[in-house]
Each structure stands twice: as structure tokens, then as C-alpha cells.
Amino acid sequence: MSLDELRKNLSAIDRHLVDLIADRERIVGDIGKIKQAAGTGTRDYAREKEVLDMGRKQAVEMGIDPDLIENLLQLLIRSSLESQERDRVVAEGRGDGSHALVIGGAGKMGRWFVDFFASQGYATTVADTSVEDGPSRFRNWTDAGVEFDVIVVAAPLAVSGRILAQLAVLKPKGLIFDIGSLKSPLLDGLKELRSAGCRVTSLHPMYGPDTRLLSGRHLIFCDVGDAQATAAAKDLFAATMVEQLDMGLEDHDRLIAYVLGLSHALNIAFFTALAESGEAAPKLAQISSTTFDSQLLVSEAVAQDNPHLYFEIQNLNKFGLGPLDALCEAAGRIRDAVASGDEDEFVELMQKGRDYFALRG
DSSP states (O other): OOHHHHHHHHHHHHHHHHHHHHHHHHHHHHHHHHHHHHTOOSOOHHHHHHHHHHHHHHHHHTTOOHHHHHHHHHHHHHHHHHHHHHHHHHHHOTTTTOEEEEETTTSHHHHHHHHHHHHTTOEEEEEOTTSOSBTTEESSGGGGOSOOSEEEEOSOHHHHHHHHHHHHHHOOSSEEEEOOSOSGGGHHHHHHHHHTTOEEEEEEEOSOTTOOOOTTOEEEEEOOSOHHHHHHHHHHTTTSOOEEEEOOHHHHHHHHIIIIIIHHHHHHHHHHHHHTSOOOHHHHHHTOOHHHHHHHHHHHHHHTSOHHHHHHHHHSOTTTHHHHHHHHHHHHHHHHHHHHTOHHHHHHHHHHHHHHHHHTO
16 A cells, blocks of 8 residues: 555544544433432542553553553543533532632632633623623622622732732621732731631642542642631632642641642742753753653743742742751752762662652552
8 A cells, every 4th residue: 555545544534533532422411411410429449440451451462562552541530530620610600600709810810710610500790800801800809899699819929928918808698718829928818718707718729720520639728717618718619629628727828838839849849950050951862851841841940830829939948048057958968979979878868759659659
């Protein structure tokens, strides 16, 4: 057969694959409806394993790379879960007839919450300094009023603290929560809301604005003294597969100093060292290794994110300097071991790392 004929056959197979995927998606939709009617969970890990094991077995029998088939099936499963989760959120329509205000709704995470509330049937209003006044859009959040069933504060941390305090004066009747990455700058405002008798709690989504599937993601809930408000906030996400975590306000910032502060600082140090090394990026790309590429991928994502938010996460956390000092000390110990030729010290550092990761299970 000629090259053109082979390509035509390949295109026909590709079209058939798309048709099969479309058929699969339709079946997935029907399965989702049955699960909703029966009140069963969206995700079935045993079934997923069965599908993946079947795929790998068939791939081996047909002489195909089993990793390729597993990756393909995982992509299809993820798409199915996204579709089922989205359909369930819409079907349950918890916000039907309700109104939500997202202060900072034009920001990245603010937009995520706007879309989330809209998918639940809420009439959603956006307040953000970057928008022009219009239907359900206000440049100044105070112009929107406070007659909402839910008010989300998704502004920068320092600004969010002031907004929470202002809301305490206005005493909204609806549920109020922030989504701040830190809680220290928000404590006064949260306490004032609680003292004013408002229904208030505090959330921290441990996922980014591009997240489509909440399965495997974590959403932290910090109770500020109103268990009913926290329960109401949790109920907003009941139709999703997000993993809900309860955490005290004090514990939150101490742990976030490592989870966000340390990881951000490490990546900033990595790309700063590269940027100031004098080595051309294209030349390094030609000889990059698996480890280098993996670190580069994460660091590049950090470099593209909001530097002002990252500074707030470092600067406004009262626990923030501890992990940074530990990072500097660790880098110094590595340097000293290399400079002095102390192989035992170097090996010991790596062994401590293995021991630590073993504790994670």
C-alpha cells in the first residue's frame, strides 16, 4: 500500500476511535443518572481497577505497550468522572432560587467559585475592582449590598481581612466564608463577624483555578466557632467528590508554611539560581535529565503564577520564617558536605529523606 493509502486507513481508524469515545461518553452519562437516582457515590475505585487491569491484560495479549493503554483508559475515566461530577452538581441544584455574591469574583479562584455557584443554579453576582458596573457586576462590593444567601470573599489576603471586618458591621444574614491561603491576616475580621452573630466559616481550596475534577482534591474547612455555618459550607460541596478536611485556624497556617511556603520558596530558589547562572536555557534543555525536567516543570508553573499572592503567603504567615530558615540550613549542609568531601554526611541526608517519605505510606 502507498503512504497516502496507509494514511487514509489510519484516519479512518482515528474517526472510529472518536465515534467509540462518543458512545462511551453517552453510556457514562446514563450510568451517572442511575447512580444519582440510587444515591450511590460517583467514583467506584474497584471498578476503575477492574477496567485498568482488563486493559493491561488485553494490551499484553495483543502486543501493545500496557502503559500506553493504561494511560489512555485513565484519561477516559477522568473525563467520565468530570462529566458525572458536573452533571450531579447541576442535577442536585442546591442553589436553585438562591443568590451568591463573590467578592473578588474576577480573580482566578473567584471565577472558579462564580462558575461553581452558577452550575448549582445560584444567581451569582460578581464584585471586583477590575470589572465595570453592570447587571450582576459591581466594581465596589458595597454597592452590591449584602442580601445574599452566600457571600464568598476571594480577594487578596490583606484586602480580605478588611472586607470581613466591614461585613461584620453590615451583618449579612447569609452564609459568609473566605477562601484565603492563610488565616492569620483574616482572624480579626472572622472574629468580628462571629461576634456580630453572622454565619461565618473559613475555607481553603487546595487546588487551582483550572481544576475541573474535584476527586482526589482537598478542601480545608476551618471552623471559627459556628459549627452550623461550617456544615452549611460543606453541604455546598456534597455533590462533588472533593475530600473535606477539618483543621483548626492555628494548625492551618503552621502547616501551610510548609505545604505552600516551603514548596514555593524551593521552586523560586531553583529558577532564580538558573536565571542568574549565566547558562542559556536552550543549552540546558538539550542536556536535561528526568529529574531536571520534572523540577523545571513545577518551577515554571510557579514562575507563571501571581507573585503578589506568593509574597503574601510568605510574608503574612507568622510561621513562615521557620521553614525558610530550615531550607537555608539544609542547603548549607549540602554545600558543606560537598565542599568538604564528607560523603557520609551527604548519604545521611538522603537516608533521612527516605525515612521521612516512608512515614507517608
